[in-house]
Amino acid sequence: MKKDIHPIYHDKVTISCACGASFVTGSTRDDIKVEVCSACHPFFTGKQKLVDTAGRVDKFRAKLEASKKMKAEAAAVAEKRAEKAKETETEKENAVLKKRLDRLEAKIKVK
Numbered sequence: 001m002k003k004d005i006h007p008i009y010h011d012k013v014t015i016s017c018a019c020g021a022s023f024v025t026g027s028t029r030d031d032i033k034v035e036v037c038s039a040c041h042p043f044f045t046g047k048q049k050l051v052d053t054a055g056r057v058d059k060f061r062a063k064l065e066a067s068k069k070m071k072a073e074a075a076a077v078a079e080k081r082a083e084k085a086k087e088t089e090t091e092k093e094n095a096v097l098k099k100r101l102d103r104l105e106a107k108i109k110v111k
Contacts, residue, residue, distance in 0.1 A: 007028040015023045017037035038044045 009026060009028055010030060011026050012024055013027040013029060013032060015025060015032045015034060015037070017033075017040060018035045019037065019040035021037050021039040023037070042048045
């Protein structure tokens with residue numbers, strides 16, 4: 001093996017779980033902290049529980065709600081734009097009809 005390129009291996013490293021359990025093993029790290037271990041993992045215990053570290057579930061739900069709100073706002077804006085476009089189109093049609101009416105009235109006055 002080459003010298004000075006490998007990490008230092010520690011024979012006795014304590015692994016601490018969030019549930020309070022701890023184990024001793026070997027590793028290149030000094031101290032290891034985990035969120036789920038064999039003492040609290042649903043696969044080993046047979047009990048299902050929701051592990052929510054740092055509020056990830058709440059963050060996801062908040063993002064989901066924000067997404068729904070943004071979609072609703074975008075739909076409202078699109079609806080307003082469609083209404084405005086329809087009004088603009090109606091105004092253009094009215095202007096064209098008014099010009100035609102003015103031409104007809106001019107022809108009637110000429111005769």
